Amino acid sequence: MQNFDGKIFGGDLSREIEGNTDGDGDFGGKRVTPAHRFSSEGNSVLFDPLLDAGAGFAAEAGEGDIRAVVLIERGSHTGPDPFFGRRSAFRQFLRMTGHGYLILPLFSSVVYAVGMIFLKRAMEMGQPPRRVLVGSNLAMGLAFAPLLFWAEWPKAEFPQWMWLGPSLCSILFFLGQVGTFRALAGGDVSVATPVLGSKVVLTAVGSAWLLPGQVPEKFWWGAGLCSLGVALLGGGGGEKGKKGAWRAVGWGLAAAASFSLTDVLVAKVAPQIGLALFGPLMMGGVAMLSVLVLPVWAWGGLGSGQGRGWLGWGVGLIGVQAVALLGGIVVSGDPIGVNVVYALRGLWSVGLVVWVGGWVGNREAGLPRRVLGMRAVGAAFLMAAVWAVLA
Structure with a gap:
């Protein structure tokens, strides 16, 4: 048989089923069944091994070079790096960790922090916490809605109770949202947001219970370091005093418990x-549950009042990061x-x-150095937790 002359990150791809090259340098001895019988005529073909795996393509490569999307091209040149180049530092980082999907929660973590500062500013300018909560829920529902264009009815068989999953997740996520914004209204952003990180431990416990075999030892180390970092970040009082800080911690822990189960x-x-089907169902349910906080006829006033600009930008960012976060969990199966x-x-x-709080009018920028120092040490423990998971 005639083989297709192509490369995948330096490894040959055989066109026919009888081919014996799969990109692992014959190390694994596996054979590749092409997904779509690529023609030897024409330009390069872009395909997704996660989507095409069912057609027979081996999604993993022996040398660890293939990613979620690869470019198959004719000729003797190796395929380009799917991110920023052949030998970029970013690619080396992904190869070192083997957890490329963690880019999604990293992106979400930055966007979430910015969004929460905007929402806190909106509340300081007079936006009621209920309006901010409902706006965030509606924004997430709208952000997930376009996924329905790619939704397909599941063909594989699975327990019927799983159809209750979107509804259960909607309720749990909604309760987590209530706790989050009660914490934000009663305390500082730099207290309420870090305390939510405690859900790492709760997620580890829940995964060990519901997802047996999914919790390597390094994740427990990461969860422990993360919890210590959260404790330091949330300690030392804040702009509203110790009472406000503890109120934020309490509501934040309640929110973390709901989010971890979610x-x-x-x-x-x-x-x-x-x-593409689960996300819109879940977040659509969260949006509908918002009627328990604010009647539908009052939703028209979400864009009014002082601080509406901060509110609009904040809820938009919260919606975007939610899509990336949920996508990371679904793609990886690694909550x-x-x-x-x-x-x-x-x-x-x-x-x-510290850096932009004064610019947006946030009062936390003037906190004592002792408090900011404790939170800096807590941040170091968070970095150690991330390293423990990625190592």
Whole structure:
């Protein structure tokens, strides 16, 4: 048989089923069945091995070079790096960790921290916490809605109870949102946001219970370091005093518990139903539950009042980061690793309060050096937790 002359990150791809090259240098001895019988005529073909795996393509490569999307091209040249170049530092980082999907929660952690500072500013300017909560829920519902264009009815068989998954996750996530904004209204951003990182431990416990075999030892180390960092970040009082800080911690822990159960259920159920269907169902339910906080006829006033600009930007960012975060959990099936990286939002919140807090009118920038120092040490523990998971 005639083989297709192509490369995948330096490894040959055989065109026919009888080919014996799969990009692993014959190390694994596996054979590749092409997904779509690529023609030897024409230009390069872009395809997704995660989507095409069912057609027979081996999604993993023996040398660890293939990623979620690869470029197959004719000729003797190796395929380009799917991110920033052949030998970029970013690619080396991904190859070192083997957890490229953690880019999604890293992105979400930064966007979440910025969004929460905007929302806190909106509340300081007079926006009621209920209006901010409902606006965030509606923004997430709208952000997930376009995924329905790619939704397909699941063909594989799975337990019928899993169809309750989107509804259960909607309720749990909604309760987590209530706790989050009660914490934000009663305390500082640099207290409320880091405390939410405690859900890493709760997610690890929940995963061990519902997802047996999914909790390597390094994740427990990461969860422990993350919790210590959260304790330091949330300590020392704040702009509203110790009472306000403890109120924020209490509501933040309650929110973390709800979010942790949500993430474990998402990792268990969403891959069966599909992200494009599960996500809109779940977040649509969260949006509908907002009627318990604010009647539908009052939603028209979400864009009014002082601070509406901060509110609009804040809820928009919260919606975008939610899509990336849920996508990371579904694609990876690794809610613990995703949440350890996502806990870096506590680090970003402290840094942003110090660097740009005064510019946006946030009062936390004037906190005592002792408090900011404790939160800086806590941020260091968060970085150690991320390293423990990625090592």
